Amino acid sequence: MILVMIRTLILFTLVVVALRIMGKRQIGKLQPYELVIIIMLAELASLPMADNRFPLVIGIIAIITLAFLEVLISYTLLKSQRLRGFICGGPSILIENGKVMEQELYKLRYNINDLLEQLRTKNFPDIADVEFAILETSGEISVIPKSQKRPINPADLNIPTDYEGIPISLIIDGYVIVHNLDKINLSEQWLSSELSKFGIHDLKQVLLASLDTQGNLFYQLKNQRA
Structure with a gap:
């Protein structure tokens, strides 16, 4: 044994x-x-x-x-x-210029129901909104919508935006991520001081604490219910 x-x-x-x-x-x-x-x-x-x-x-x-x-x-x-x-193959175009490539589907043994299902998982329930659909070598489908169906972003409206990075985790399940604090030139003492402003004096009671690029501190205590 x-x-x-x-x-x-x-x-x-x-x-x-x-x-x-x-x-x-x-x-x-x-x-x-x-x-x-x-x-x-x-x-x-x-x-x-x-x-x-x-x-x-x-x-x-x-x-x-x-x-x-x-x-x-x-x-x-x-x-x-x-x-x-030779080893991985190449991508296959299933929809080109809004038209379903029937011969390509037949060649890949890929039926229309499979195609529609994959499009729905990409948030395209209407095939008429799709300009290109490409079956990648990994089996994943990449979808390029028609230009009039693409979501508007700030660049389209010439709206300037501030930089948005990703929040940095400082505490996970009560454990302080010291190397993340070092990256942003902060200390564990600073973190303790900031959390004490919210009445938190034991860092082990914190489920998650993170700091965004605007300097906003997010935290949630363990066993905290909405």
């Missing part, structure tokens, strides 16, 4: 490290070769865990080899567009 637990922990750690090396991709964003490698990683990890007679070192070597192969292929694809086209 102890041996199985140790083998499982080793393989789990190794697979997690391998996936971290492969990079940050959602399953739906994976290229075909990346999905194949992940499936093989899962299979290779499960064999030594399920069967103690299967040598652990063989599973470890195979997992490391697959991780190395994925990194090697990724770097190679950065240099070779031809190889990228």
